[in-house]
Amino acid sequence: MAGRPSRLGCENRPPMLRPVEPILVVGLFRIERACLLELLTSLDPPGWVAPTVCTGWAVRDIAAHLVADDLGRLSRSRDGHVTGLRTDRADLVSFVNAQNEAWVEAMRRISPRILLTLLELGGRETLEHFETLDPLAMGGPVWWATGDDPAPVWLDLARELTERWHHQQQIRDAVRAPSLDDPNLLRPVLATFAHALPRTFRDVGLPEGAAIELAVVGESGRAWSIVRTGDEWLLHEGRAAAPHAAVEIGQEDFWRLVTKGIRPEVAERRARLSGDIGMARLMLTSVAIIG
Numbered sequence: 048m049a050g051r052p053s054r055l056g057c058e059n060r061p062p063m064l065r066p067v068e069p070i071l072v073v074g075l076f077r078i079e080r081a082c083l084l085e086l087l088t089s090l091d092p093p094g095w096v097a098p099t100v101c102t103g104w105a106v107r108d109i110a111a112h113l114v115a116d117d118l119g120r121l122s123r124s125r126d127g128h129v130t131g132l133r134t135d136r137a138d139l140v141s142f143v144n145a146q147n148e149a150w151v152e153a154m155r156r157i158s159p160r161i162l163l164t165l166l167e168l169g170g171r172e173t174l175e176h177f178e179t180l181d182p183l184a185m186g187g188p189v190w191w192a193t194g195d196d197p198a199p200v201w202l203d204l205a206r207e208l209t210e211r212w213h214h215q216q217q218i219r220d221a222v223r224a225p226s227l228d229d230p231n232l233l234r235p236v237l238a239t240f241a242h243a244l245p246r247t248f249r250d251v252g253l254p255e256g257a258a259i260e261l262a263v264v265g266e267s268g269r270a271w272s273i274v275r276t277g278d279e280w281l282l283h284e285g286r287a288a289a290p291h292a293a294v295e296i297g298q299e300d301f302w303r304l305v306t307k308g309i310r311p312e313v314a315e316r317r318a319r320l321s322g323d324i325g326m327a328r329l330m331l332t333s334v335a336i337i338g
Contacts, residue, residue, distance in 0.1 A: 080170035111154035117169025233267035258287035265298030292326035305335040
């Protein structure tokens, strides 16, 4: 829904905008994994092979992919095992997709019972490892948020939580289980996804102080704005005084949009766009996954 254009934001950051705070999520990994194991344990054989939104993947395949996430993270981050890792960023999406498909195909010989055992083990050991990390230190990049630039460890861990959470949501959708929408989990997930916005606008040059606003509506939603500062866009919490463009979108549509669960044109029909409609539409191309 389009509204009338709004004027550019002022050069100085409006007082209602606040710097984003670190998203500290280590305590949530145990909760997320317990919910996943409870759900998977409850499934009958047809539930394990129910098709999901991931083309060609059943519930058991997403579970196997989560095992790969656990074991790969432990191998790289805890054990320093780097054999087989890609050392360049050329065609990263194709590389990741091919790697994921090869793993899932190999894991189809593994029973659901063993998948549950591996998920319990991986969840426990990744949590133990995450608890040893300094969240305020700098770590590796979070590609969809920082590109090739280093990211703080807290953002990398928050990204890890979003990976687990949104794959569990895909399983829940497939078996018609209730959504995992407890605000204690969903709020930090949505806040993490908002970190994709500056990268979405990285090639857009607007005047100093111009602001683009996102308002996510729902119990776990809030507002964020990116503000043009020098030659980059910086993320802030809150609503801008006079945004150049703005999007208001429901919390479920937002997370599905940035994880490619719905297409931008579908999200646009359900959202409210105002100001520079071209810039508002660009926001709806934000992606917070690799793939």
